[in-house]
Amino acid sequence: MSKNLLLWISAFVIVFLFTLVRPYIRGEQPVSGTIGIEGKKISYLFPREWEAGTDLKFLIRNDNPKVTGYYVINLPDGKKVKKELTVGKEELIGVLPAAKPGESVDYTVFLKYDDKQTQIPYNTTLTTVFTGKVSLIIKIFYPLMLFILSLLAVRGGLEFFNEEGRYKLYTIFTAGAAVCLSFIIVPVRNLLLIAPPAGTIPPPGDMFTAETFFYSVLWVLVSILVFFNIKPGFTLLVGSMFTLAGLLFI
Numbered sequence: 001m002s003k004n005l006l007l008w009i010s011a012f013v014i015v016f017l018f019t020l021v022r023p024y025i026r027g028e029q030p031v032s033g034t035i036g037i038e039g040k041k042i043s044y045l046f047p048r049e050w051e052a053g054t055d056l057k058f059l060i061r062n063d064n065p066k067v068t069g070y071y072v073i074n075l076p077d078g079k080k081v082k083k084e085l086t087v088g089k090e091e092l093i094g095v096l097p098a099a100k101p102g103e104s105v106d107y108t109v110f111l112k113y114d115d116k117q118t119q120i121p122y123n124t125t126l127t128t129v130f131t132g133k134v135s136l137i138i139k140i141f142y143p144l145m146l147f148i149l150s151l152l153a154v155r156g157g158l159e160f161f162n163e164e165g166r167y168k169l170y171t172i173f174t175a176g177a178a179v180c181l182s183f184i185i186v187p188v189r190n191l192l193l194i195a196p197p198a199g200t201i202p203p204p205g206d207m208f209t210a211e212t213f214f215y216s217v218l219w220v221l222v223s224i225l226v227f228f229n230i231k232p233g234f235t236l237l238v239g240s241m242f243t244l245a246g247l248l249f250i
Contacts, residue, residue, distance in 0.1 A: 011155040018244055025248050033121055037113055040064035044120050052130040056096040067113045074106040101132040101195040132195025138188060145185050149177040150247050157240025160233040167232035175219040182216040211250050218242055
């Protein structure tokens with residue numbers, strides 16, 4: 001196996017692992033879990049985000065026919081609305097009314113059995129944010145471009161361990177991916193998420209976020225240092241580390 005292929009495989013594995021843990025570190029995964037009641041499993045999953053325009057319908061898998069429940073919606077004016085969970089075939093169903101893009105709904109869910117009750121998740125208020133409808137193309141291209149950018153960045157960083165590193169080549173491709181992601185994909189995605197009323201222009205800060213500037217500024221600086229031959233291998237390595245940090249935290 002050639003050294004170049006080995007470095008590509010290493011870069012792919014690193015980025016793949018970071019991509020897997022990204023939703024957990026950023027708190028983007030749905031709230032899920034399983035509890036046992038009288039030896040029967042109760043499994044739940046509550047989304048953190050939901051596209052506006054439709055009611056949010058959540059399902060609780062219920063293997064215990066004795067279990068029922070209710071949920072309490074916290075309204076913006078401070079009032080609370082209590083609703084019973086609908087009993088289905090081996091499931092309990094709750095519905096949250098649709099909200100406008102950018103609005104969030106706080107609610108708590110309780111299960112009842114015999115004369116007892118328990119909250120799921122335990123002692124936790126759930127929050128779901130309603131967003132605008134993002135097109136399928138952006139749903140595909142945003143994570144794809146983020147993965148490609150990270151892959152190119154890490155592969156370029158691994159040139160540090162190559163005796164004859166092609167530093168400028170990887171810098172050009174990575175910087176190009178960073179600019180494309182920052183100034184095309186991310187602003188369009190943000191615009192769709194906030195879904196401003198027709199005929200209105202959202203504030204620039206809503207479209208151009210920290211993610212927009214982080215990658216582009218980072219790789220412009222890396223490009224300058226590399227093309228001036230200021231420790232190009234080390235510069236690419238540091239740039240790749242910052243890119244992975246951005247993947248997890250920005």
